Amino acid sequence: MKPTSLLTLPAKLENLERFMDLVSAFASEMGFSGKRVQEVQLAVEEALVNVINYAYPEGTPDDVEVRCSADEEGRGIIEIRDRGIPFDGTSLSDPELDAPISERKVGGMGVYLIRKMANEVRYRREGDANILTLAFAGNRGK
Amino acid sequence: MEMQQRKENSATVVSVKGRIDAVSAPEFEKALEDLISRGEKLLVIDFGELDYISSAGLRTILATTKKLKGMEGKLFLASLKEVVKEVFDISGFSSIIPIHGSVEVALAEL
Numbered sequence: 001m002k003p004t005s006l007l008t009l010p011a012k013l014e015n016l017e018r019f020m021d022l023v024s025a026f027a028s029e030m031g032f033s034g035k036r037v038q039e040v041q042l043a044v045e046e047a048l049v050n051v052i053n054y055a056y057p058e059g060t061p062d063d064v065e066v067r068c069s070a071d072e073e074g075r076g077i078i079e080i081r082d083r084g085i086p087f088d089g090t091s092l093s094d095p096e097l098d099a100p101i102s103e104r105k106v107g108g109m110g111v112y113l114i115r116k117m118a119n120e121v122r123y124r125r126e127g128d129a130n131i132l133t134l135a136f137a138g139n140r141g142k
Numbered sequence: 143m144e145m146q147q148r149k150e151n152s153a154t155v156v157s158v159k160g161r162i163d164a165v166s167a168p169e170f171e172k173a174l175e176d177l178i179s180r181g182e183k184l185l186v187i188d189f190g191e192l193d194y195i196s197s198a199g200l201r202t203i204l205a206t207t208k209k210l211k212g213m214e215g216k217l218f219l220a221s222l223k224e225v226v227k228e229v230f231d232i233s234g235f236s237s238i239i240p241i242h243g244s245v246e247v248a249l250a251e252l
Contacts, residue, residue: 013164013165014165016163016164016165017165020163035224035225035228038193038194038225039225039228041194042194042196042229045163045164045196046196046197049164049196049197049198052164095234097233097234098234098237100238101204101207101208101211101238102208102211104204104234104238106197106200106201106204109197109200109201109233110196110197112232112233113196113197113229113232113233116232
């Protein structure tokens, strides 16, 4: 039986820990190393923080859903779904990693870390929902 | 996240344990801001017991480093675990923030 789990909670920072616990338990069940579990958590945190900060204009808080499953190749698939304003992080360009310190910004770093930690990142808009799908093999592999 | 501070001559060593994520990063940032406002300008951040850092933590390190640079201060990182080091490497922060193998080495380099 492949592990599947799902958690839906209001898109608020105070719920981050519960999502992290879910993802951590799932990645461990997948047999991932301790290091890989942390990398999965990092990617999911960055995706959730984007939803928490930007998906819902102030005064219209709504839910975010995290769904974990495994695909036929044994990869962990984590879907992050919100009903906020359309946002496709996969369309952003990479941050300038060699800029001098005075010009360095952290904006865009979250999406970049997601890209580096996950083996595959897909985005789709389905009805009024943003769906970000992250696939994780046992190693980052890049 | 747990933090401890100690003075080492003119420097302050801040040891951070646990996780620096979007929830705990503001507390970490506030602690560093308080130190700077008390006149502490030489900071060694001991990450020997830090298990996890996300971009929220990187943002704090970057903001604090920029602030110190404008006042001839320094921020060094020490004793990063593999997963934390990886985040600094991937983000390119390893090339702009001095990282040392141990607190002792960092203190000697300040």
